[in-house]
Protein backbone atom coordinates (compact mmCIF):
# COMPACT_ATOMS: atom_id res chain seq x y z
CA UNK A 1 0.00 0.00 0.00
CA UNK A 2 2.85 2.31 0.99
CA UNK A 3 4.58 1.64 -2.34
CA UNK A 4 1.40 2.30 -4.28
CA UNK A 5 0.81 5.59 -2.52
CA UNK A 6 4.37 6.77 -2.99
CA UNK A 7 4.43 5.72 -6.65
CA UNK A 8 1.10 7.53 -7.19
CA UNK A 9 2.53 10.64 -5.57
CA UNK A 10 5.68 10.30 -7.68
CA UNK A 11 3.63 9.94 -10.86
CA UNK A 12 1.53 12.96 -9.91
CA UNK A 13 4.66 15.02 -9.23
CA UNK A 14 6.18 13.95 -12.55
CA UNK A 15 3.06 15.11 -14.39
CA UNK A 16 3.09 18.42 -12.51
CA UNK A 17 6.80 18.94 -13.26
CA UNK A 18 6.32 18.01 -16.92
CA UNK A 19 3.38 20.37 -17.22
CA UNK A 20 5.27 23.16 -15.48
CA UNK A 21 8.30 22.74 -17.71
CA UNK A 22 6.31 22.73 -20.96
CA UNK A 23 3.98 25.55 -19.94
CA UNK A 24 6.86 28.01 -20.24
CA UNK A 25 7.23 27.59 -23.95
CA UNK A 26 5.23 28.31 -27.07
CA UNK A 27 2.59 25.65 -27.74
CA UNK A 28 0.30 26.97 -30.47
CA UNK A 29 2.17 25.37 -33.39
CA UNK A 30 -0.77 25.57 -35.80
CA UNK A 31 -0.24 29.32 -36.08
CA UNK A 32 3.26 28.93 -37.49
CA UNK A 33 2.91 25.66 -39.38
CA UNK A 34 4.87 25.78 -42.64
CA UNK A 35 6.03 29.39 -42.13
CA UNK A 36 9.40 30.74 -43.22
CA UNK A 37 11.06 32.32 -40.18
CA UNK A 38 14.34 34.18 -39.78
CA UNK A 39 15.70 34.81 -36.28
CA UNK A 40 18.71 37.06 -35.95
CA UNK A 41 20.72 37.02 -32.72
CA UNK A 42 19.83 33.34 -32.39
CA UNK A 43 23.24 32.13 -31.20
CA UNK A 44 22.43 33.15 -27.62
CA UNK A 45 19.99 34.90 -25.31
CA UNK A 46 16.38 35.58 -26.21
CA UNK A 47 16.82 34.88 -29.95
CA UNK A 48 18.23 31.41 -29.22
CA UNK A 49 15.30 30.64 -26.92
CA UNK A 50 12.80 31.80 -29.57
CA UNK A 51 14.52 29.50 -32.08
CA UNK A 52 14.34 26.57 -29.66
CA UNK A 53 10.66 27.08 -28.93
CA UNK A 54 9.70 27.48 -32.59
CA UNK A 55 11.80 24.53 -33.69
CA UNK A 56 9.28 22.24 -31.97
CA UNK A 57 6.75 23.28 -34.63
CA UNK A 58 6.70 22.40 -38.30
CA UNK A 59 8.48 25.55 -39.49
CA UNK A 60 11.20 26.53 -41.92
CA UNK A 61 13.64 28.31 -39.72
CA UNK A 62 16.94 30.07 -40.24
CA UNK A 63 18.86 31.01 -37.09
CA UNK A 64 21.48 33.73 -37.50
CA UNK A 65 24.41 34.83 -35.35
CA UNK A 66 28.21 34.95 -35.53
CA UNK A 67 29.46 32.47 -32.94
CA UNK A 68 29.89 29.20 -34.85
CA UNK A 69 30.12 26.97 -31.78
CA UNK A 70 26.86 28.32 -30.34
CA UNK A 71 25.14 27.95 -33.70
CA UNK A 72 26.34 24.37 -34.06
CA UNK A 73 24.96 23.40 -30.66
CA UNK A 74 21.66 25.07 -31.59
CA UNK A 75 21.58 23.15 -34.87
CA UNK A 76 22.11 19.94 -32.92
CA UNK A 77 19.23 20.81 -30.60
CA UNK A 78 16.93 21.71 -33.49
CA UNK A 79 17.73 18.59 -35.47
CA UNK A 80 17.16 16.28 -32.54
CA UNK A 81 13.88 17.93 -31.58
CA UNK A 82 12.06 18.13 -34.85
CA UNK A 83 11.77 15.94 -37.90
CA UNK A 84 9.18 17.95 -39.77
CA UNK A 85 10.49 21.45 -40.44
CA UNK A 86 13.73 22.61 -42.01
CA UNK A 87 16.44 24.30 -39.98
CA UNK A 88 19.60 26.02 -40.90
CA UNK A 89 21.98 28.22 -39.05
CA UNK A 90 23.98 31.00 -40.62
CA UNK A 91 27.11 32.49 -39.17
CA UNK A 92 27.29 36.02 -40.48
CA UNK A 93 28.05 39.52 -39.25
CA UNK A 94 24.81 41.31 -40.10
CA UNK A 95 26.48 44.71 -39.76
CA UNK A 96 28.95 44.05 -42.55
CA UNK A 97 28.21 45.51 -45.96
CA UNK A 98 26.72 43.02 -48.37
CA UNK A 99 25.78 40.53 -45.66
CA UNK A 100 22.07 41.46 -45.33
CA UNK A 101 21.68 40.63 -49.02
CA UNK A 102 23.53 37.31 -48.57
CA UNK A 103 21.36 36.46 -45.57
CA UNK A 104 18.10 37.10 -47.42
CA UNK A 105 19.22 35.14 -50.48
CA UNK A 106 20.25 32.22 -48.30
CA UNK A 107 16.87 32.25 -46.55
CA UNK A 108 15.03 32.30 -49.86
CA UNK A 109 16.90 29.22 -51.07
CA UNK A 110 15.75 27.41 -47.93
CA UNK A 111 12.12 28.54 -48.02
CA UNK A 112 10.18 30.32 -50.79
CA UNK A 113 8.60 32.88 -48.56
CA UNK A 114 9.79 34.85 -45.54
CA UNK A 115 6.81 35.14 -43.18
CA UNK A 116 8.32 36.28 -39.86
CA UNK A 117 11.59 37.98 -39.02
CA UNK A 118 12.62 38.29 -35.36
CA UNK A 119 15.32 40.96 -35.13
CA UNK A 120 16.85 39.83 -31.84
CA UNK A 121 20.48 40.67 -32.59
CA UNK A 122 22.03 43.62 -30.78
CA UNK A 123 25.09 44.91 -29.08
CA UNK A 124 24.08 45.60 -25.49
CA UNK A 125 25.27 48.49 -23.36
CA UNK A 126 28.81 48.42 -22.04
CA UNK A 127 28.06 50.70 -19.10
CA UNK A 128 30.61 53.43 -19.62
CA UNK A 129 29.83 57.12 -19.14
CA UNK A 130 29.72 59.47 -22.13
CA UNK A 131 32.80 61.67 -21.94
CA UNK A 132 32.79 63.25 -25.40
CA UNK A 133 36.04 61.57 -26.44
CA UNK A 134 36.58 59.97 -29.83
CA UNK A 135 36.07 56.47 -28.35
CA UNK A 136 32.52 57.43 -27.36
CA UNK A 137 31.70 58.30 -30.96
CA UNK A 138 33.32 55.09 -32.15
CA UNK A 139 31.04 53.19 -29.79
CA UNK A 140 27.95 55.05 -31.05
CA UNK A 141 28.96 54.26 -34.65
CA UNK A 142 29.51 50.61 -33.82
CA UNK A 143 26.17 50.32 -32.01
CA UNK A 144 24.36 52.14 -34.82
CA UNK A 145 25.84 49.74 -37.39
CA UNK A 146 24.69 46.65 -35.49
CA UNK A 147 21.51 47.79 -33.77
CA UNK A 148 20.14 50.19 -36.38
CA UNK A 149 21.60 50.08 -39.90
CA UNK A 150 21.75 46.29 -40.17
CA UNK A 151 18.01 46.09 -39.40
CA UNK A 152 17.12 48.82 -41.91
CA UNK A 153 19.22 47.09 -44.60
CA UNK A 154 17.69 43.70 -43.87
CA UNK A 155 14.16 45.12 -44.04
CA UNK A 156 14.93 46.87 -47.31
CA UNK A 157 16.35 43.67 -48.76
CA UNK A 158 13.44 41.48 -47.64
CA UNK A 159 10.75 43.87 -48.91
CA UNK A 160 12.37 43.74 -52.36
CA UNK A 161 11.40 40.09 -52.56
CA UNK A 162 8.11 40.14 -50.71
CA UNK A 163 5.77 40.98 -53.54
CA UNK A 164 2.31 39.49 -53.12
CA UNK A 165 2.57 38.35 -49.53
CA UNK A 166 2.88 39.77 -46.03
CA UNK A 167 6.09 39.46 -44.04
CA UNK A 168 5.92 40.24 -40.35
CA UNK A 169 8.88 42.14 -38.84
CA UNK A 170 9.37 41.93 -35.08
CA UNK A 171 11.51 44.72 -33.63
CA UNK A 172 12.97 44.44 -30.13
CA UNK A 173 12.73 47.58 -28.06
CA UNK A 174 14.01 48.31 -24.58
CA UNK A 175 12.95 50.23 -21.52
CA UNK A 176 16.03 52.36 -22.15
CA UNK A 177 14.32 53.92 -25.19
CA UNK A 178 11.75 55.55 -22.90
CA UNK A 179 14.22 56.07 -20.06
CA UNK A 180 17.68 56.67 -21.59
CA UNK A 181 20.60 56.55 -19.21
CA UNK A 182 24.10 58.12 -19.56
CA UNK A 183 25.83 54.84 -18.73
CA UNK A 184 24.25 53.13 -21.74
CA UNK A 185 24.26 56.14 -24.06
CA UNK A 186 25.30 54.38 -27.28
CA UNK A 187 22.81 51.54 -26.84
CA UNK A 188 20.02 54.06 -26.03
CA UNK A 189 20.82 56.15 -29.10
CA UNK A 190 20.85 53.16 -31.46
CA UNK A 191 17.70 51.55 -30.04
CA UNK A 192 15.83 54.88 -30.06
CA UNK A 193 16.73 55.36 -33.72
CA UNK A 194 15.54 51.84 -34.44
CA UNK A 195 12.19 52.38 -32.76
CA UNK A 196 11.63 55.72 -34.51
CA UNK A 197 12.39 53.95 -37.79
CA UNK A 198 10.02 51.07 -36.95
CA UNK A 199 7.23 53.51 -36.10
CA UNK A 200 7.59 55.32 -39.40
CA UNK A 201 7.52 51.96 -41.15
CA UNK A 202 4.30 51.10 -39.37
CA UNK A 203 2.73 54.08 -41.16
CA UNK A 204 4.31 53.53 -44.53
CA UNK A 205 4.22 49.78 -44.86
CA UNK A 206 0.72 49.43 -43.53
CA UNK A 207 -0.64 50.27 -46.98
CA UNK A 208 1.57 47.59 -48.47
CA UNK A 209 0.27 45.14 -45.87
CA UNK A 210 3.69 44.62 -44.40
CA UNK A 211 3.45 44.28 -40.69
CA UNK A 212 5.94 45.81 -38.24
CA UNK A 213 5.59 44.88 -34.57
CA UNK A 214 7.48 46.58 -31.77
CA UNK A 215 7.94 44.63 -28.54
CA UNK A 216 9.20 46.33 -25.36
CA UNK A 217 11.44 43.64 -23.91
CA UNK A 218 11.86 43.53 -20.13
CA UNK A 219 15.19 43.15 -18.36
CA UNK A 220 15.79 39.46 -19.04
CA UNK A 221 18.11 36.92 -17.56
CA UNK A 222 20.30 36.42 -20.61
CA UNK A 223 24.00 35.99 -20.29
CA UNK A 224 24.58 39.30 -22.08
CA UNK A 225 22.59 41.46 -19.71
CA UNK A 226 23.73 39.69 -16.58
CA UNK A 227 27.36 40.19 -17.60
CA UNK A 228 26.78 43.84 -18.45
CA UNK A 229 25.26 44.45 -15.02
CA UNK A 230 28.32 42.85 -13.47
CA UNK A 231 30.66 45.12 -15.40
CA UNK A 232 28.60 48.12 -14.42
CA UNK A 233 28.70 47.28 -10.73
CA UNK A 234 32.31 46.33 -10.92
CA UNK A 235 33.15 49.73 -12.41
CA UNK A 236 30.97 51.87 -10.21
CA UNK A 237 30.10 50.56 -6.82
CA UNK A 238 30.75 46.92 -6.40
CA UNK A 239 33.67 46.61 -4.05
CA UNK A 240 32.32 48.65 -1.21
CA UNK A 241 28.80 47.33 -1.45
CA UNK A 242 29.67 43.70 -1.91
CA UNK A 243 32.21 43.70 0.88
CA UNK A 244 29.72 45.46 3.16
CA UNK A 245 27.34 42.63 2.47
CA UNK A 246 30.13 40.23 3.29
CA UNK A 247 29.41 38.35 0.10
CA UNK A 248 31.51 37.17 -2.71
CA UNK A 249 30.97 39.34 -5.80
CA UNK A 250 29.29 36.57 -7.81
CA UNK A 251 27.04 35.62 -4.95
CA UNK A 252 26.12 39.28 -4.56
CA UNK A 253 24.96 39.28 -8.16
CA UNK A 254 23.04 36.05 -7.85
CA UNK A 255 21.15 37.59 -4.95
CA UNK A 256 20.68 41.14 -6.17
CA UNK A 257 20.47 41.06 -9.96
CA UNK A 258 19.01 37.72 -10.97
CA UNK A 259 15.69 38.04 -9.12
CA UNK A 260 15.29 41.39 -10.83
CA UNK A 261 15.41 39.89 -14.32
CA UNK A 262 12.66 38.07 -16.20
CA UNK A 263 12.99 34.44 -17.21
CA UNK A 264 14.26 34.05 -20.77
CA UNK A 265 11.79 31.25 -21.59
CA UNK A 266 8.76 33.30 -20.53
CA UNK A 267 10.01 36.34 -22.43
CA UNK A 268 10.70 34.32 -25.59
CA UNK A 269 7.23 32.80 -25.48
CA UNK A 270 5.62 36.22 -24.98
CA UNK A 271 7.58 37.66 -27.90
CA UNK A 272 6.39 34.84 -30.19
CA UNK A 273 2.79 35.41 -29.05
CA UNK A 274 3.19 39.17 -29.62
CA UNK A 275 4.52 38.48 -33.11
CA UNK A 276 1.45 36.43 -33.92
CA UNK A 277 -1.05 38.82 -32.32
CA UNK A 278 -2.68 41.94 -33.74
CA UNK A 279 -1.15 44.65 -31.57
CA UNK A 280 1.46 46.83 -33.27
CA UNK A 281 3.24 47.70 -30.03
CA UNK A 282 3.38 45.29 -27.11
CA UNK A 283 4.73 46.26 -23.69
CA UNK A 284 6.17 43.22 -21.94
CA UNK A 285 8.02 45.34 -19.38
CA UNK A 286 5.02 45.90 -17.11
CA UNK A 287 4.04 42.25 -17.29
CA UNK A 288 7.46 41.05 -16.20
CA UNK A 289 8.25 43.82 -13.77
CA UNK A 290 10.07 42.54 -10.72
CA UNK A 291 9.50 44.34 -7.46
CA UNK A 292 12.87 43.87 -5.84
CA UNK A 293 15.06 46.95 -6.08
CA UNK A 294 18.81 46.81 -6.58
Ligand SMILES: NC(=O)c1ccc[n+]([C@@H]2O[C@H](COP(=O)([O-])OP(=O)(O)OC[C@H]3O[C@@H](n4cnc5c(N)ncnc54)[C@H](OP(=O)(O)O)[C@@H]3O)[C@@H](O)[C@H]2O)c1
Nearest residue numbers: 041043044045046065066067094121122217219220222224
Ligand atom coordinates in the same frame (compact mmCIF):
# COMPACT_ATOMS: atom_id res chain seq x y z
N1 LIG B 1 18.27 40.98 -22.26
C1 LIG B 1 17.55 42.03 -21.89
O1 LIG B 1 17.36 42.27 -20.70
C2 LIG B 1 16.94 42.96 -22.92
C3 LIG B 1 16.19 44.06 -22.46
C4 LIG B 1 15.61 44.90 -23.42
C5 LIG B 1 15.79 44.63 -24.76
N2 LIG B 1 16.54 43.58 -25.16
C6 LIG B 1 16.74 43.33 -26.60
O2 LIG B 1 16.43 41.96 -26.87
C7 LIG B 1 17.29 41.46 -27.89
C8 LIG B 1 18.00 40.23 -27.41
O3 LIG B 1 18.78 40.53 -26.25
P1 LIG B 1 19.67 39.40 -25.55
O4 LIG B 1 19.81 39.78 -24.13
O5 LIG B 1 19.16 38.07 -25.92
O6 LIG B 1 21.08 39.65 -26.24
P2 LIG B 1 22.40 38.74 -26.21
O7 LIG B 1 22.24 37.58 -25.30
O8 LIG B 1 23.55 39.65 -26.02
O9 LIG B 1 22.45 38.18 -27.70
C9 LIG B 1 22.70 39.05 -28.76
C10 LIG B 1 22.68 38.27 -30.05
O10 LIG B 1 23.01 39.17 -31.11
C11 LIG B 1 23.99 38.57 -31.93
N3 LIG B 1 24.81 39.59 -32.58
C12 LIG B 1 25.39 40.68 -31.99
N4 LIG B 1 26.06 41.38 -32.92
C13 LIG B 1 25.90 40.72 -34.11
C14 LIG B 1 26.36 40.95 -35.43
N5 LIG B 1 27.14 41.99 -35.74
N6 LIG B 1 26.00 40.07 -36.39
C15 LIG B 1 25.23 39.00 -36.11
N7 LIG B 1 24.75 38.74 -34.88
C16 LIG B 1 25.10 39.59 -33.89
C17 LIG B 1 24.81 37.71 -30.97
O11 LIG B 1 25.44 36.68 -31.70
P3 LIG B 1 27.03 36.41 -31.72
O12 LIG B 1 27.55 36.72 -30.37
O13 LIG B 1 27.10 34.98 -32.13
O14 LIG B 1 27.49 37.34 -32.76
C18 LIG B 1 23.72 37.14 -30.08
O15 LIG B 1 23.14 36.01 -30.68
C19 LIG B 1 18.22 42.62 -28.25
O16 LIG B 1 17.69 43.28 -29.36
C20 LIG B 1 18.16 43.53 -27.04
O17 LIG B 1 18.41 44.88 -27.37
C21 LIG B 1 17.13 42.74 -24.26
